[in-house]
Amino acid sequence: MSSVALDAALADIDTVFNGFASPDETGCGYCHAPEETAYLRTPYVRVPVDVVRYYLFEVPDHFDDHAAAMRRLLPQAARAMADGTLGAIGYGAHGLTRVDWRSWPAEQTAAVEAFLHAWWQDALTMPEPPYGIDDVFDTCATIARTVTPFLDGWGRSPVADAHLAHCADVWLYDLLSDASPFSWWYDDSVDAGVADLRTWLAGPGAARLRAQGEPDLAIRAGLLALPYDERWNHPYWADASATN
Numbered sequence: 001m002s003s004v005a006l007d008a009a010l011a012d013i014d015t016v017f018n019g020f021a022s023p024d025e026t027g028c029g030y031c032h033a034p035e036e037t038a039y040l041r042t043p044y045v046r047v048p049v050d051v052v053r054y055y056l057f058e059v060p061d062h063f064d065d066h067a068a069a070m071r072r073l074l075p076q077a078a079r080a081m082a083d084g085t086l087g088a089i090g091y092g093a094h095g096l097t098r099v100d101w102r103s104w105p106a107e108q109t110a111a112v113e114a115f116l117h118a119w120w121q122d123a124l125t126m127p128e129p130p131y132g133i134d135d136v137f138d139t140c141a142t143i144a145r146t147v148t149p150f151l152d153g154w155g156r157s158p159v160a161d162a163h164l165a166h167c168a169d170v171w172l173y174d175l176l177s178d179a180s181p182f183s184w185w186y187d188d189s190v191d192a193g194v195a196d197l198r199t200w201l202a203g204p205g206a207a208r209l210r211a212q213g214e215p216d217l218a219i220r221a222g223l224l225a226l227p228y229d230e231r232w233n234h235p236y237w238a239d240a241s242a243t244n
Contacts, residue, residue: 002122006082009111009118013078016111019043022068031062040069049085052076057092060099067099071108078115081139082122084130089139093184096143116140120150124160133163134170138182145189151200161212168201168209168217175201175224176231198224 002010020043027037039047040055040063056077060066070077073095080086101112123129123136131139141147154160174181180194202224210218223231 002082003118003125006115006118006122009115010079010082012111013115014075016107017071017074020068020071020074022063022065022072025064025069027064028062031058040072043072047073047076049076049080049087052080053087056086056095058095060095066095067101067104070095070099070101071104074112078119082119089131090135090183093186094139094143097145097184097186101143113144116144117149117153121153121155124155124163125157127159127162134167137167138184141193142182142185145185145187145193147193147197147200151197151205156208161208164205164208165212165214165217168205168214168221171197171201172217172220172224176220178228 022040025037025040027034027040036051036054039045039051052073055069056073063069077086077095081089096112102109104112117140120136120140123131123133129136137147137150140150144150154164171181175194175198180190181197182190182193185193201221206218206221209215209221219236223234223236226234
């Protein structure tokens with residue numbers, strides 16, 4: 001069962017984006033069936049979830065107006081993201097990462113932001129959310145082009161703590177090598193996002209992991225504060241090798 005905040009955010013998405021369409025959309029004649037493209041031109045008609053899934057991850061140059069198509073799909077796309085019926089996330093670039101949605105009218109921008117925050121908070125309360133918790137974080141941060149609100153909003157509970165341990169383990173694989181853990185974050189904001197994640201994980205994140213009884217993850221997270229060479233020359237690695 002979704003949270004009150006998520007239900008409210010989804011209702012707001014429904015209201016704000018109700019009736020949107022891309023009236024002149026012709027789609028890609030090679031990839032898009034005419035009856036599928038017709039959904040994008042026609043407001044107030046429910047789009048089959050498989051069509052939502054297909055268009056949500058389609059490349060922008062296959063549309064005449066990609067931003068309009070995303071606004072058309074948003075009510076159903078947001079609900080499918082929240083309830084798991086989208087099938088999968090994280091396998092391709094989400095359409096909202098490829099449009100400048102922050103330039104949309106204020107009520108539209110606010111509705112998207114509220115949904116992302118509510119979806120993330122709801123996932124943190126679920127021992128087994130419909131999608132992997134790292135994929136949810138990745139999707140939220142990549143769409144928002146920032147990690148800060150999702151890290152700041154990481155509540156403290158046994159379930160949220162378990163999700164933190166899982167995400168830290170996933171992220172450290174890339175972060176310790178100065179690589180990005182975000183598969184589909186392409187624009188100029190990614191460097192700031194990775195830096196902010198590294199700083200948080202080396203500081204507050206490491207402290208939380210240690211308090212949760214995750215000393216190995218806490219040590220590795222703390223190493224992110226060191227320059228690259230010092231990080232990999234740290235005695236931890238010799239001790240870890242001997243232990244394993």
